[in-house]
Amino acid sequence: MAGTYPYSNNGWNDDDRNAFRQRDDDATSSIQRRRTRLLYNAMRDAEDEDNRSLSSGRPGSYGNDGTPLTGSVKKEKTFLDKAAAISPIIGAFRTYTLRDMLKDFLAGMTISLVLIPQGIGFAILADINVYHGILSGIFPVFIYAFLGGGKHLSVGPEAATTVVLAETIRFVREEHPELKNADTYQIAALITILVGLIDVIFAVLRLGFLNNMLSGSLLIGFVGALGTLIIAEQLAPLTGIIKPEAELSTMEKFRHFFMHLRDIHPGTIIVGLVGIAFLLGMQVLKGKVKHPIVQNMPSVLILVAVMISASAGVGFQGKGISTLGEITLKFQPPRLPDVPFSIIPTLIQPAITMSVVGFIETMVAANAFANKHDYQVSGNRELAALGACNVFGGMLGSYTVIASFARSKIYEAAGARTMIGGLFSGGFVLAIYVLLLPVLKFLPRATVASILFVAGYNLIEWFEIMFIIRMASVRDVAYLAIAFLASVFVNTEVGLMACILLSLMTLLKKSSKPEMAVLGAVQEGKDVVYRSIEEYPNAQTKDEIMIIRVLSSLRFYNSSLLRDRLARLEKQTRALAESYGKGPNPIQEFVLDIGLCREIDSTGALVLYELIHSLHHRHVRVCFANVKKQHRAAFKNAKITQEIGEDRLYETLDQAVIASRNRLTGPGYRKGGAGPEIVKIDMAYPPPAAY
Numbered sequence: 295m296a297g298t299y300p301y302s303n304n305g306w307n308d309d310d311r312n313a314f315r316q317r318d319d320d321a322t323s324s325i326q327r328r329r330t331r332l333l334y335n336a337m338r339d340a341e342d343e344d345n346r347s348l349s350s351g352r353p354g355s356y357g358n359d360g361t362p363l364t365g366s367v368k369k370e371k372t373f374l375d376k377a378a379a380i381s382p383i384i385g386a387f388r389t390y391t392l393r394d395m396l397k398d399f400l401a402g403m404t405i406s407l408v409l410i411p412q413g414i415g416f417a418i419l420a421d422i423n424v425y426h427g428i429l430s431g432i433f434p435v436f437i438y439a440f441l442g443g444g445k446h447l448s449v450g451p452e453a454a455t456t457v458v459l460a461e462t463i464r465f466v467r468e469e470h471p472e473l474k475n476a477d478t479y480q481i482a483a484l485i486t487i488l489v490g491l492i493d494v495i496f497a498v499l500r501l502g503f504l505n506n507m508l509s510g511s512l513l514i515g516f517v518g519a520l521g522t523l524i525i526a527e528q529l530a531p532l533t534g535i536i537k538p539e540a541e542l543s544t545m546e547k548f549r550h551f552f553m554h555l556r557d558i559h560p561g562t563i564i565v566g567l568v569g570i571a572f573l574l575g576m577q578v579l580k581g582k583v584k585h586p587i588v589q590n591m592p593s594v595l596i597l598v599a600v601m602i603s604a605s606a607g608v609g610f611q612g613k614g615i616s617t618l619g620e621i622t623l624k625f626q627p628p629r630l631p632d633v634p635f636s637i638i639p640t641l642i643q644p645a646i647t648m649s650v651v652g653f654i655e656t657m658v659a660a661n662a663f664a665n666k667h668d669y670q671v672s673g674n675r676e677l678a679a680l681g682a683c684n685v686f687g688g689m690l691g692s693y694t695v696i697a698s699f700a701r702s703k704i705y706e707a708a709g710a711r712t713m714i715g716g717l718f719s720g721g722f723v724l725a726i727y728v729l730l731l732p733v734l735k736f737l738p739r740a741t742v743a744s745i746l747f748v749a750g751y752n753l754i755e756w757f758e759i760m761f762i763i764r765m766a767s768v769r770d771v772a773y774l775a776i777a778f779l780a781s782v783f784v785n786t787e788v789g790l791m792a793c794i795l796l797s798l799m800t801l802l803k804k805s806s807k808p809e810m811a812v813l814g815a816v817q818e819g820k821d822v823v824y825r826s827i828e829e830y831p832n833a834q835t836k837d838e839i840m841i842i843r844v845l846s847s848l849r850f851y852n853s854s855l856l857r858d859r860l861a862r863l864e865k866q867t868r869a870l871a872e873s874y875g876k877g878p879n880p881i882q883e884f885v886l887d888i889g890l891c892r893e894i895d896s897t898g899a900l901v902l903y904e905l906i907h908s909l910h911h912r913h914v915r916v917c918f919a920n921v922k923k924q925h926r927a928a929f930k931n932a933k934i935t936q937e938i939g940e941d942r943l944y945e946t947l948d949q950a951v952i953a954s955r956n957r958l959t960g961p962g963y964r965k966g967g968a969g970p971e972i973v974k975i976d977m978a979y980p981p982p983a984a985y
Contacts, residue, residue: 381440386712394711401710402718406431407595408701409450409723414618414734415742415749416451419527420460420693422479424734425624427451430692431723434683439716442679443671446663446706447656447697448719449683453749454655455648455694457523458786459485462644465785470637483631483688488638488645490684493653493677502673504650505657509800511770512793513654514758515777519789520651522782524750526551531743532566534559534614544782561615562740565601569744572597574751589707594745598737605736616739623731628689647790652696653677659699663706700752808856809845812863813887824887824947837880839954840867841947843887848898857905860884864914881914883954887947889920899932906937915957917942919950 378385409431417427431450438449463481467473473481496504508516526547530537535554542550576593583589604610611617653676660671676697683695705715762770773796781789811826814833824841827833835841840863848856867881888894894902906916918925921943929935935943944950 382443383440383713386445386714390712390714395714397709397711398715399718401705401708402715402720403722404590404592404708405448405701405705405710405715406719406722406726407592408704409435409448409719410726411594411598411737411742411745412701412749413451414737415745416453416456417693418531418739418742419453419456419524419746420478420482421463422482422693423622424618425621425727426479426482426691426693428723428727429625429690430687430695432692432720432727433690434687434692434695435716435720435723437683437686438679439713439720441675441682442713442716443675444656444660444663444697444702445669445712445715446667446702446710447659448701448705449680449695449697449716450701451693452652452655452696452698452701453524453746453753454517454520455489455652455696457520457527457750458644458648458651459694460527461523461786462641465644466637466640469640473633473637476633479691479693480631480633481637482693483691484633484635484638485641485645485648486684486688486692486694487631488641489648489652489694490681490686490688492645492649493681493684496649496653497674497677497681500674502675502677505654505673507797507801508654508793509770509773509797510758511762511767511773512777512796514755514762515774516651516781516786516789516793518754518759518774519778519781520786521750521753522778523786524746524753528743528747528750531616531739532563532570532747534562534616534740559614561610561613562738565610565615565738566740566744566747569597569601569741570747573744573748577748577752586707590704592704597741597745601738601741602733602736605738606733610736610738618735618737618739618742620735621731623728624691626691628686630689643787647787648694650790650794652680652694655699656680656697659697659702662699663702700749802851805846806851806855808848808852808859810856810859811843811845813841813843824951838882838958839885839951840864840881840883841885841887841951843889844891847891847893847895848902849893849895850897853895853898853901857901860905861908864909864912882958884909884914884916885919885947885950885954886916887919887950888925889922889947891925894925894928896932899928899934903932903934903937906934910937915942917944917950917954919944919947921945 374384374388378388410428413427413429413431414424415427417424417430435449438447442449459482462485463478466481467476467478496502523544526544529535529547529551533551535551535557538550573593576591580589580591605615605617653673656676657671657673660676664671680696687693687695705719759774762774776796777789777793780792811828812835813824814827814830814835815822816825816830816833824843825833826843827835842860844856846852864881864884909916916938918929921929926935926943929943941953944953
């Protein structure tokens with residue numbers, strides 16, 4: 295019998311074939327059960343980040359027999375496995391190649407040449423000594439390389455958080471006169487440490503989903519406002535106009551600029567405009583020419599090198615063009631900021647603002663590159679890594695850092711492969727800081743202002759703004775305007791709070807409305823299926839039976855609305871029937887399909903109980919279809935099963951509809967009343983084509 299096909303007639307009788315089929319079916323069922331269980335666990339892990347570890351592992355693969363091949367077999371973890379779960383760079387070292395090292399080396403060198411001028415520029419924006427900006431490209435970069443999960447992220451100072459930092463420092467010095475003459479960096483360091491602690495607290499509370507909280511239009515408006523603040527701040531150094539001693543609002547800075555146009559220094563504005571034109575021109579060129587040489591050109595570094603050379607050769611300082619001047623080479627041992635901690639309550643709100651904004655921008659970049667290069671990042675891990683960068687960085691002389699999307703694009707285009715590139719990047723910044731610091735004194739301040747001006751301009755997402763306007767969504771346009779105006783005319787903290795409150799209101803409004811659909815019968819081939827009458831206008835319904843599909847979980851915030859909608863639906867149907875002379879109670883049965891209702895909490899169960907009780911008083915009965923195990927447990931605890939009977943909980947919608955029809959057409963049925971219930975139900979009886 296060997297070599298014969300099991301289901302052929304060669305040497306096999308019916309008993310042999312049936313026995314073989316049975317064994318085959320049993321084996322298939324076993325494999326299918328295992329595969330289903332594995333897929334279910336994978337789905338739960340994908341849906342709930344809290345069930346994942348902080349490490350960014352990849353899902354395992356499964357063989358044809360449904361057994362896991364790699365990544366899913368439970369085995370004893372080695373010390374290196376446990377260490378890699380804490381520090382992903384250890385896992386990168388275990389598979390590191392010479393080619394990876396060369397790529398990371400070149401990428402680290404490239405991004406270091408971008409970090410230095412940006413660090414200097416953002417330090418000036420925050421009104422702190424420029425060497426703190428350079429240090430922000432060293433120690434936090436090293437820390438993120440060991441703790442972060444983004445292989446292509448470039449961590450360092452960034453415009454969005456720096457402008458909030460600058461505003462906060464000015465506010466603190468106004469509110470606390472005793473700090474008027476204090477070192478500005480000490481305030482910045484305390485804010486940085488607070489931002490880091492808030493990041494760590496968010497990570498412990500597993501709030502890595504925060505980056506999905508803000509509406510896109512709100513975020514675009516808020517970030518655009520930050521760009522406008524940066525542009526306003528750079529008008530004076532770009533043009534040589536004397537900066538006012540008093541602190542001005544954003545609109546007052548624009549007003550001051552236009553009122554002092556006659557004081558513009560010709561040489562300064564030429565240097566500034568040349569910088570802006572060069573940087574914007576390079577952006578246009580990179581957008582049109584995709585050659586790697588063009589894409590990897592460090593525009594900021596080229597501008598800085600040319601302007602330092604011109605300044606040293608021509609003598610800009612002697613011609614009235616301000617330069618950075620002498621920069622002190624400094625390192626500091628780990629220490630806490632030398633400011634009274636009594637100012638901490640004043641700093642909590644802006645620190646939360648910087649934490650949220652920084653985390654959102656970091657995750658935008660992290661998710662973009664993770665999707666492109668097929669790896670995973672955890673929001674909770676990134677929060678913890680950013681927290682460590684800022685806590686320890688604030689003690690070592692740096693200030694608030696996040697991952698920049700624009701800078702990370704340069705880093706990725708330069709060929710970064712692993713987190714080890716961060717070690718090269720920080721090492722290059724350190725070497726340049728130690729060896730080439732003296733030449734930075736020739737850098738014109740107008741050039742630094744041009745770099746910041748373009749950074750602020752790039753924060754205004756013109757394409758997205760025009761897209762929202764073209765979509766003609768009144769709500770999105772209003773949200774964008776509110777976020778922008780609140781941030782510009784009041785302050786960034788108020789702007790962010792407006793964004794968060796509006797996002798929460800939108801989410802609550804959406805989630806508080808339970809999704810439901812009225813179903814009707816539709817003939818599809820030989821089968822009768824039930825579809826939404828909204829999507830299938832020709833779906834046939836029956837006056838006495840109304841089928842409702844509940845499409846969302848029933849929780850405390852939406853269950854009462856479901857009750858109200860069903861009650862209104864029943865009353866409206868009754869009123870319509872009375873107007874046509876069809877009797878007072880056209881609906882005799884509600885069939886609730888709860889297959890897509892994943893959860894029913896205690897409030898939801900109570901509301902269902904009250905709904906059933908209320909409908910029974912009006913001679914309308916309720917039954918449930920697609921009832922799952924968790925539904926039965928909730929119904930039993932809420933005594934819903936006792937109220938309606940176990941026989942009104944059905945595993946399929948067909949069973950529920952057939953049972954309802956049997957009850958309404960059985961002996962003793964009376965028009966206008968629920969009639970006696972028939973316990974015995976013929977489940978094989980098919981629903982009619984014209985239901």
